Amino acid sequence: xxxxxxxxxxxxxxxxxxxxxxxxxxxxxxxxxxxxxxxxxxxxxxxxxxxxxxxxxxxxxxxxxxxxxxxxxxxxxxxxxxxxxxxxxxxxxxxxxxxxxxxxxxxxxxxxxxxxxxxxxxxxxxxxxxxxxxxxxxxxxxxxxxxxxxxxxxxxxxxxxxxxxxxxxxxxxxxxxxxxxxxxxxxxxxxxxxxxxxxxxxxxxxxxxxxxxxxxxxxxxxxxxxxxxxxxxxxxxxxxxxxxxxxxxxxxxxxxxxxxxxxxxxxxxxxxxxxxxxxxxxxxxxxxxxxxxxxxxxxxxxxxxxxxxxxxxxxxxxxxxxxxxxxxxxxxxxxxxxxxxxxxxxxxxxxxx
Numbered sequence: 001x002x003x004x005x006x007x008x009x010x011x012x013x014x015x016x017x018x019x020x021x022x023x024x025x026x027x028x029x030x031x032x033x034x035x036x037x038x039x040x041x042x043x044x045x046x047x048x049x050x051x052x053x054x055x056x057x058x059x060x061x062x063x064x065x066x067x068x069x070x071x072x073x074x075x076x077x078x079x080x081x082x083x084x085x086x087x088x089x090x091x092x093x094x095x096x097x098x099x100x101x102x103x104x105x106x107x108x109x110x111x112x113x114x115x116x117x118x119x120x121x122x123x124x125x126x127x128x129x130x131x132x133x134x135x136x137x138x139x140x141x142x143x144x145x146x147x148x149x150x151x152x153x154x155x156x157x158x159x160x161x162x163x164x165x166x167x168x169x170x171x172x173x174x175x176x177x178x179x180x181x182x183x184x185x186x187x188x189x190x191x192x193x194x195x196x197x198x199x200x201x202x203x204x205x206x207x208x209x210x211x212x213x214x215x216x217x218x219x220x221x222x223x224x225x226x227x228x229x230x231x232x233x234x235x236x237x238x239x240x241x242x243x244x245x246x247x248x249x250x251x252x253x254x255x256x257x258x259x260x261x262x263x264x265x266x267x268x269x270x271x272x273x274x275x276x277x278x279x280x281x282x283x284x285x286x287x288x289x290x291x292x293x294x295x296x297x298x299x300x301x302x303x304x305x306x307x308x309x310x311x312x313x314x315x316x317x318x319x320x321x322x323x324x325x326x327x328x329x330x331x332x333x334x335x336x337x338x339x340x341x342x343x344x345x346x347x348x349x350x351x352x353x
Contacts, residue, residue: 002192002224005121005165008072008093010047012167012225013192018218018250019047019225020241021194022234023076026051028058028065035068037234042070043283044238045254048225050074050096059086066091074123081107088114094167096123097154098130105157112163121165122158126151127198128172144181147172152188166191167225171198175213186222195223206230207240214241218248239282255281255342258306259292266294268312268331280339286346308345310338321345 004014012019022041026033028051041049053059053075066073074094075087081102084095088111095115102108115122128142135146147170158166168191172178178197186193197213200206210228217223228240245251259274274292281290291309304323311318317329319338329337 002190005167005192006119007048007074007121010072010093012194016224018223018245020045020238020245021048021050021074021225021227022046022237022241023050023227023229024052025234028052028054029061031061031064034061034065038065038069038071038073040235041238044235045242046071046238048072048074048093050076050227052076053083053087054078056083056086059083059090062087062090062092066093077102081111084111085114088118088120092120094121094123096125098125098127105160108154108157109161112158112161115165116161116163119165121167122163123167123169123194124151124154124158125194126154126168126170128174128177129199142172142177144177144184147177147181148185148188151185155189155191167194168192169194169196171196171229173197173199173209175209175216178213179216182217182222183220192224193222194225194227196227196229198229200229202231203236206232210240211244211247215244215248218244218250253285253287255284255286256289257281257292258289260294262294266312267314268294268317268334270294270312273331273335276335277338280335281342284343284346286342286349288342288346288349290342308338308342310334 001015002013004016005012010019024034024037026037028034034051038049049071051073072093074096075092076096077084078098084097088095126147128147131142131146131150135150136142139146151168151170155166170181170185175197182193182195195214195217197209200209214226226241228237230237242251246256257278262270277292288307291306293309293311295312309320310329315331317334318325319327319329
């Protein structure tokens, strides 16, 4: 088991539930836009967010952002250690530094001193693209060995500065390299690990690569907090991360959605209806499993484990609860009626609970 750190009161490691993170893509200096996006993250189920601190304007903006944010805010620092110090002084819940570009050990020591004084953890964040030239040359390219070495060298500097409140990430854009590297790192230390596939890509490819890399590690018990990196709306990163956790039974609560792939038996516009239903229910807080099936074969039978579901018939749907058919729904009102029933069941379960 990894040791535990607190990020603005949110616990990472030590057996605590795996936390979901994302990163704002707003200009941090735009306090209003950044806070609006953070609130969307929180509503989607995000536990921690990170903001870029490219300059002192952004570091100063952290004062108001952290004061109003509903979730802890991590400061992402590259190149200039003074920005890390300013971010810590202005309310950052964690500081992320990249040992490949932050500079000599003395600069890391100064950041560690300020963070220790304020009880702020530091994430050592190594990316495959930021491994030092010397290490790349020594190993003949980027590999698990020089990525872990890069991370552990930075950790050693922090340890020598009497700083031990550390989280580590060592991400690559290759899921396989990511898996190999985290496997190696997990045997070398007991610090909490922030897991993700960096620069994973757009929605389709990015989610696939993230599910492979993150999912494989989580299935082995490696990883304490995760971030899905997508070229798109960061809110979708949160939903994807939660889906990965729920697929591995590592996160409870919220809607679990299942649907069949359709086939020649389908006589209703299932693809369109399933997409609309998924979009309308995924933000609901109720702990329910719902199913949208194309025909009676995949309906109450294969969907019997669902709390609530619908199955396509001939130009109609059958709605079922726990595998038992309760009524028929016309195609043109099926979505509205089904979503209303999901909300009703969710509220009834809350009252019982």
